[in-house]
Amino acid sequence: MDIQDERTRLLDADGSEESDVRSEQDIYLDKVWNGKLYLAAFVSVLGPLSFGFVLGYSSPAIPDLMASPDPRLRLDPNQASWFGSIVTIGAAVGGLLGGWLVERIGRKLTLMFCSLPFVFGFAVIASAQNLWMLYAGRALTGLASGVTSLVVPVYISEMAHQRVRGTVGSCVQLMVVTGICGAYVFGVFLPWRWLAVCGSLPPTLLVVGMCFMPETPRYLLSRGRRREAEEALRFLRGPEAPVQWECARIEEACDQQGAGFRVSDLREAGVYKPLAIGVLLMFFQQATGINAIMFYAENIFEDAHFDNRALGTVIVGLTQVFFTGIAAVIMDRAGRKVLLCISGVAMAISAAVFGVFFHLTEGGHSGVESKVEGSLGVEPQVDLAWLALASMGVFIAGFALGWGPIPWLVMSEIFPSRVRGFASAVCVLTNWGNAFLITKFFQNLLDLLTKAGTFWLFASMCAINVVFTVVFVPETKGKTLEQIQDKFRGTRAL
Known part of the structure; x- marks a missing residue:
């Protein structure tokens, strides 16, 4: 029984066209x-x-x-x-x-x-x-x-x-x-x-x-190269999949979208909405302060009496790899929004703890043997340094779980084919531009706001990330690129 025969059988069983579309996808993907x-x-x-x-x-x-x-x-x-x-x-x-x-x-x-x-x-x-x-x-x-x-x-x-x-x-x-x-x-x-x-x-x-x-099938179809697109899909999907079905759906979407980007396209909801979300995702990724945390990592290791700071950076790297691997494994089960929210909350809490750490330890104390006096009594600074070390671990793990991989993933999913190059370029420029500003002028920010104030600012940005995610970021788990784009155009529910 081919996919069209199964389509007829399912339509007889359930008259809902949306249910039929989902069933066709499942039949094909099986x-x-x-x-x-x-x-x-x-x-x-x-x-x-x-x-x-x-x-x-x-x-x-x-x-x-x-x-x-x-x-x-x-x-x-x-x-x-x-x-x-x-x-x-x-x-x-x-x-x-x-x-x-x-x-x-x-x-x-x-x-x-x-x-x-x-x-x-x-x-x-x-x-x-x-x-x-x-x-x-x-x-x-x-x-x-x-x-x-x-x-x-x-x-x-x-x-x-x-x-x-x-x-x-x-x-x-x-x-x-x-x-x-x-x-x-x-x-x-x-x-x-x-x-x-x-x-x-x-x-x-x-x-x-x-x-x-192979070249991607969507790019080939956008250039009218259907035979090459079918060959690419056959390579990617295997010999059993009826790739003509997927090819026809992609081709239909390309025909609806038109070919080539024009400035006037920015007036369309299907373009400016995902572009705004993509740009803000990239802005907020850098606004979390990840580069600042990495910048200050060696100082934290030094204060925590790590004799081998090179080993400390390796531990940081392995932490990133481990939790990013976890994110990759669960991404298509948990969904993008859930992981972004968990990530944002973890980073907000750990950045706030960083701010408390610096508030208690800065102010003229420079050596690890200095004392922190106040309502907490007299405590050796090294104990607080270990608290900062733990906070850094939570921050890096949280970032790797959500705000590290997901902005790049969502950027690749939400744009129509005809504007994907332009819109992705704007997002990448936003990300790297902010990365340069934070990397180059982080010390100036410390001088202006103090270390505590700077990390509390990062904690606030992480909290805003969570609100932004809940309100504006669409869940793209289990959706085709065409369904995602239909959502922004308002032609079909996501």
């Missing part, structure tokens, strides 16, 4: 084999793995460079700050470039293209003879990171079906934190030049692997 889909996802997330390695690289490399015997490469604190933050500038530019490329040359070729500045950037760093070569290498890897952070979520969301889209989409952030952790671990054993050489390996494998992977 015939799908996910092996090659997972393979394509694995190859594509080598990009986020490289991106994470770029982010983590500065942590072990900066101490080596600040102590370099070569005066041409020795960094002072201001230069080290630029070495770390220039990546975010390159990534912001890369987000804009990626938004243009995904519409002009496609998702697959854009993903292959972004591997080149990864490799060249790490090669420049590994062979650096002066400060400007270090900056150029970091800017190139940042450019590649920006393109990657846009194209990989789009590529995965457009090739995955609704039963597994949350899980494979969450693998983007999982591989980012795996790359960060990998940089921490290898940085314990390797000098900065050889660490850069290691960073060039994943993007090299990505270029080779993507040669054997």
